[in-house]
Amino acid sequence: GENVEQHPSTLSVQEGDSAVIKCTYSDSASNYFPWYKQELGKRPQLIIDIRSNVGEKKDQRIAVTLNKTAKHFSLHITETQPEDSAVYFCAAAKGTSYGKLTFGQGTILTVHP
Amino acid sequence: DVKVTQSSRYLVKRTGEKVFLECVQDMDHENMFWYRQDPGLGLRLIYFSYDVKMKEKGDIPEGYSVSREKKERFSLILESASTNQTSMYLCASIPPRRYNNEQFFGPGTRLTVL
Numbered sequence: 001g002e003n004v005e006q007h008p009s010t011l012s013v014q015e016g017d018s019a020v021i022k023c024t025y026s027d028s029a030s031n032y033f034p035w036y037k038q039e040l041g042k043r044p045q046l047i048i049d050i051r052s053n054v055g056e057k058k059d060q061r062i063a064v065t066l067n068k069t070a071k072h073f074s075l076h077i078t079e080t081q082p083e084d085s086a087v088y089f090c091a092a093a094k095g096t097s098y099g100k101l102t103f104g105q106g107t108i109l110t111v112h113p
Numbered sequence: 114d115v116k117v118t119q120s121s122r123y124l125v126k127r128t129g130e131k132v133f134l135e136c137v138q139d140m141d142h143e144n145m146f147w148y149r150q151d152p153g154l155g156l157r158l159i160y161f162s163y164d165v166k167m168k169e170k171g172d173i174p175e176g177y178s179v180s181r182e183k184k185e186r187f188s189l190i191l192e193s194a195s196t197n198q199t200s201m202y203l204c205a206s207i208p209p210r211r212y213n214n215e216q217f218f219g220p221g222t223r224l225t226v227l
Contacts, residue, residue: 001172009153032214043203043218044156089155099144099207099214100171103156 006104136204
């Protein structure tokens with residue numbers, strides 16, 4: 001089955017800096033890669049996603065890049081703010097999988113004011 | 114607005130008890146999922162269901178079973194709870210005819226098995 005590895009497990013940055021979280025996946029048939037944000041005590045919520053026919057997608061301060069050849073994708077957050085502090089999860093899915101996602105281990109991002 | 118609810122936020126049970134965790138969605142979702150979340154391990158899929166009475170094992174089904182008698186309700190059952198099942202349990206669902214696989218999560222149930 002699919003295996004998703006996520007790094008780093010913790011990331012600490014100063015407000016205004018950029019943050020990058022990286023994931024690798026094992027199944028070349030995976031074609032959908034979402035990122036979820038989970039604030040303390042709250043449920044995970046989708047923040048951005050990318051499909052395998054696109055190399056990069058941007059939404060304001062967050063962007064995701066995908067390298068299909070290397071089977072890795074990354075989340076980039078620019079101009080970080082304290083409210084970006086949360087746990088971030090990457091995931092991968094195949095189109096025929098009933099929407100089943102395989103998640104990475106999570107990254108605890110702390111943005112210091 | 115999509116709404117996924119879980120029966121309890123916190124639950125404390127004793128070893129050997131039978132435990133029921135319930136998830137309800139109010140938007141006619143077809144696919145529903147149960148995960149457990151543990152620090153450093155991310156979200157791991159226990160079981161999922163793609164229709165009433167249909168279920169499939171996820172990555173860690175051992176010690177768990179599920180029930181989906183109605184479309185809006187997906188139950189996770191711990192037949193005989195053990196201490197290693199102490200965890201946060203999250204339910205999720207996908208609305209029909211979505212372009213992507215965006216999952217909508219419930220608030221989670223923190224289960225402690227003593």
